[in-house]
Amino acid sequence: MAEQTQDDDRAAVSDAASMPCPSCGARVGGRSGCQALFEGLVAKAWESPTRASVHNLLVDAYAMQHSEEYGRSAKSYAAHLVGLCCGVEASEERGLYWAIARWLDGPARLTRPSDIPGRGGTTIADVREPADEADYPDLVRKWARDVWAAYTSQHATARKWLAEVRTEMLRSGSKGHRR
Numbered sequence: 001m002a003e004q005t006q007d008d009d010r011a012a013v014s015d016a017a018s019m020p021c022p023s024c025g026a027r028v029g030g031r032s033g034c035q036a037l038f039e040g041l042v043a044k045a046w047e048s049p050t051r052a053s054v055h056n057l058l059v060d061a062y063a064m065q066h067s068e069e070y071g072r073s074a075k076s077y078a079a080h081l082v083g084l085c086c087g088v089e090a091s092e093e094r095g096l097y098w099a100i101a102r103w104l105d106g107p108a109r110l111t112r113p114s115d116i117p118g119r120g121g122t123t124i125a126d127v128r129e130p131a132d133e134a135d136y137p138d139l140v141r142k143w144a145r146d147v148w149a150a151y152t153s154q155h156a157t158a159r160k161w162l163a164e165v166r167t168e169m170l171r172s173g174s175k176g177h178r179r
């Protein structure tokens with residue numbers, strides 16, 4: 001009888017650990033297990049240039065898989081959607097990513113898009129333990145591309161916003177030169 005209870009407890013513990021996150025579907029111990037994983041990766045972001053190089057992309061991918069929390073306001077939703085768009089489609093454009101915040105604080109006029117149901121099959125569970133540390137950036141990039149692909153219905157909006165960020169960056173840049 002006691003043994004039976006112990007077995008039940010063990011089963012309950014492993015069930016809890018494999019419970020899917022309600023937002024992204026990762027089987028990492030529900031929403032709280034998923035959050036703990038994210039916070040762990042954020043804490044490790046500045047341990048190495050390898051990890052730091054994809055930190056913004058990791059945050060934006062995670063945020064868009066948990067948009068009801070990280071994108072509550074139109075402004076925060078847009079910040080992460082445009083950030084993801086920039087990270088996947090325009091990562092070579094110097095300074096563009098950092099101009100997003102200035103655009104948001106300045107001329108941005110936003111309506112928050114709706115949360116989408118399926119947010120990509122790749123999750124934080126797929127990047128948490130790279131077989132080789134050097135693989136980490138590629139894993140995060142693959143994850144981000146997958147999340148971005150899930151947002152096809154909002155690509156036009158995101159690209160329009162990113163174009164506004166670019167315009168604003170060039171405008172304030174040229175103003176700066178004239179001074």
Ligand SMILES: [Zn+2]
Pocket residue numbers: 021022023024025026031034035065066
């Ligand atoms: Zn999650």
